[in-house]
Amino acid sequence: MATDLTAEQAIENAALKSDRFRLEREADWMRLEDIVTKMEKGKARQLSDDDVLALPTLYRTLLSSLSIARESSLDAGLIDYLEGLSLRAYFMVYGTQTSFGQWLKGFFGGGWSQSIREIKLDIWIALFVMIAGTLIGYVLVAGDSDWYYALVPGNFADTRVPGASEAALRETLFSTEDHDGLGVFAAYLFSNNAQVAILAFALGFAFAVPSILLLIHNMALLGAMVWVFAQRDLTVEFIGWLSIHGTTELFAILLAGAAGIHVGRSIAFPGAKSHLKAASDAGKRAALVMAGVVIMLICAGLLEGFARQLINDTGLRYLVGGAMLTFWLVYFFAFGRNRVEERP
């Protein structure tokens, strides 16, 4: 049997040119398979430097072996093996090679800002929709205060209803009691808002229409609330109360909605690209924006859970809110403009 023979004898004895071809290269394939198997098992660190350096070369050699085998060998088992190994090696060579740390560096170092600048048009659309939504809410409730109950879900309303006294409303803005459990509150707000933002984005899939409706609905709720406070001349205080976390949170929701609109718009109007290509390009761009939105919502949750409850002065609230807004604007639209285009 062949196993009794040395490799050289086996090559010499092989009757077929294609078998000789195989026996000559088998050792390299085995070595590559060994490397790939280790990497697949997450044991890439056990690989020697030699093996790591050899991987791309072995992979390219394998691809050429595969091409040759396809054109010159009729050994189906061999071709099957080469096909399978090529695919596995391809995934290792072209896998997600950036480590999480590196990705994060690129993300904060300009990738995030850049993706936001790329969807500028959608941000304008979303901003317009949000302002319109607020006005609609305000005007509707101003016209007929019953609208308030239709727009605002029960758990928000409590004392903040049309006709509430100034004292009661002021109380909701400046209550100083129960500082306990702020952490829980912040965590809950974050997880809840993040889920809403993800929803606003994901719904954009249906040609952006649901995203827009969701933005309008949420902002109408805000508009209705503004009217309630405006009735008791508390507009300035209310907006201060809102702005401390609102500049961050509303900005995040704006971006999430814009990302959804971006995807929906690209599916509806793909331009010169195919629908699939346009959808996936837009999806990847929007995914970066969304990763950032989640981070912004963590900030907003902390601001809302802690800062808003601890800072009780309207002026100071405006200061914090304004500072956050300025920070985001500068970071998104002025930072990393000269960054070299790296993304494919």
Add this chain to the structure above:
Amino acid sequence: MTSTTTDPWIRRSNNTKLDRIMVSPEGVPLNVTVATAGARAGALTLDIIIILGLILGVTLLGFLALWGFEAAFDDNIVLEESGPLSVVAVLWIISVFLFRNAYFLYFELGDRAATWGKRAVGIRVAARDGGRLTAEAVIARNIIRDIELFLPLVFISSGEADGSMSDFTAWAGFLWVLMFLLFPLFNKDRLRCGDLIAGTWVIQNVKRNLDGVVAPSAELSADPTTGKTTSRYEFSDADLSVYGEFELQTLESVLRTGTDEALATVTASICNKIGWEPGSGDERIFLEAYYTALRAKLERGMRFGKRRKDKFSQDI
């Protein structure tokens, strides 16, 4: 991206409808097989069970921690909104958020691009265009998962729990889930909405071992002193021209895995075809010799750019 395999007569998967070609960045077409809907459903079910298990585990752990606090400092401590309870609550909220949103992300960003469920059924995520699977793509495909799966699940279960669910919303939620769950069945690449947005697809893992040379002993009647090889069987050109590649590869699989009985059957039918008298006891040697001779002939033809698909095609 074309949708046929390079060599249709090299059989790869049981369901050839799912075989695709992906061109590697080097320009070499690689055969891939799209994961079946069943495999994906199985993987998803496993993953959901695992996520639920993780959430349950964290919840139990939280109760255990609280119970521990209570046991350590006596019952006087009021476990309300402060101290240990709030810490545990924060951790719980954050971990549930992470399980729901980061479980898929974490695993699909790894080298194997597959969650535990996907690994168990042997499938993985890949970029549809044959390029690198980027972090953005993995994020995108998993954000969409939220509306496809978690949103309606949470919506239906919470509506059911507080009894506010009307028949209409129940049916709407059900249709919603159905629409997204069945989406992969209505396109040929079995793409989920998330795959569509991210430019990814889910394909089958391959792991095949390299079997030995099919007919290693075909020429072993070589004379060790002279090194000259002579075969015990000689086939004429006419003997070899009755079969094509399809029959050759069928013979190969018989030689690799066949029983003695199968070998005898095949020997009989080949002998019958070429007009030989089938002997007995020597089937493997005979078949290996025939295999080697036939493959040599067909491969010679390939080198001149002539392929013979099966016995019905014209002889080369």
